Amino acid sequence: MQKKLEIRVIREEIFKILFEHELIFESDTLKRVDDFIIENEKVLNKSKEDFLKNYIKAYIENENKVIDIIKENLEGWTFERLGAVERVLLKMSFYEIKIKNEAFEIAINEAVELSKIYGDEKTKKFINGILAALVKGN
Template structure:
């Protein structure tokens, strides 16, 4: 069979990857509705109440990651957005697509405020960009994350 027509199976998501995707979706909801960062915590509470089945699937580590990430993004929301704005060339923040903004917020939070290695973050965020963004999203996000990494290494963040 021609490789171009073979069906590709998606890798099952588990562990922190699954929790990170949920963080992205919650941040996406806040960004899409142009809500305030404090509404992110409300979104998590509402999501938890309306999706008990999903919450019950998460193990303790995943649930803690989800909650701590939401808390961290909320606490650092303005700083995260400023970092993204300073490292985006020829684009205003508002011009960045909602999917891409949400992914950049999650990635920037983890890289700058949780000190997760950029390789780990970039890999997972790029995979999410390929799944939820358009065909060029991952390249755009990868470029901005590279700029953020350079700024961090120079000590300008």
Template sequence: MSRKIAREELFKILFEAELNDASIAEVSERVISRGEVELSKNSKDFIEKYVKGIVEKKDEIEETLNSEMTNWSLDRIGNVERALLKFGTYELMFEDMGHEIVVNEIVELAKKYGDEKSHEFINGVLAKIIKK
């Protein structure tokens, strides 16, 4: 399974947690144990590492996002956008991954799952975080 598919599964976990106001760790455990998507060991490790990191860095991620979203706050945006922004912000701030790769993958997920202009909004917010 490619990293791209693992990212999409991680997004779905984050989205479900946002939608149901549930624990990301619990949703992740439930999704992985259901086995609806066959995940390689590397994909499971990737998801588990990112879930743990997003949970541990939640306050810092949310503070960064709220400071970089002009005229918006996390509680005013949709669940898709919130999940993708948390994911992208975590990866930009705490993982050793090229900015272009992160932004491209997150924007592609926004195009697939978000509203018509979601990808533009997300791209703009992530660009501000990169500049910071």
């Protein structure tokens, strides 16, 4: 019997899909979600499938609003100057904190953990600093 996918694996896949969305103009993000669901149908339960679909859909619907919020909170940086990994991690975190109103501790922890995998040695500190300032300012 195959083990069910953990939520951290789902979040990592969300990051990968959104990273592709960030880099490839007109990428078919929703098709990527469907492909992942089909590939993992035996280990993906309905609640995690719904989490993945709803997250991606709502993120895309709110992406411009999230970018505006990030731009308002960046000090000493421009949004356009950020690397793709940092942009995606910040957009995910700001979306979760400011749009979904999720607990900031979870959003920050997930972003930091993903930054350790996909960023360079400075990414973790950078992401943590911006998100800490966001939380402190609100």
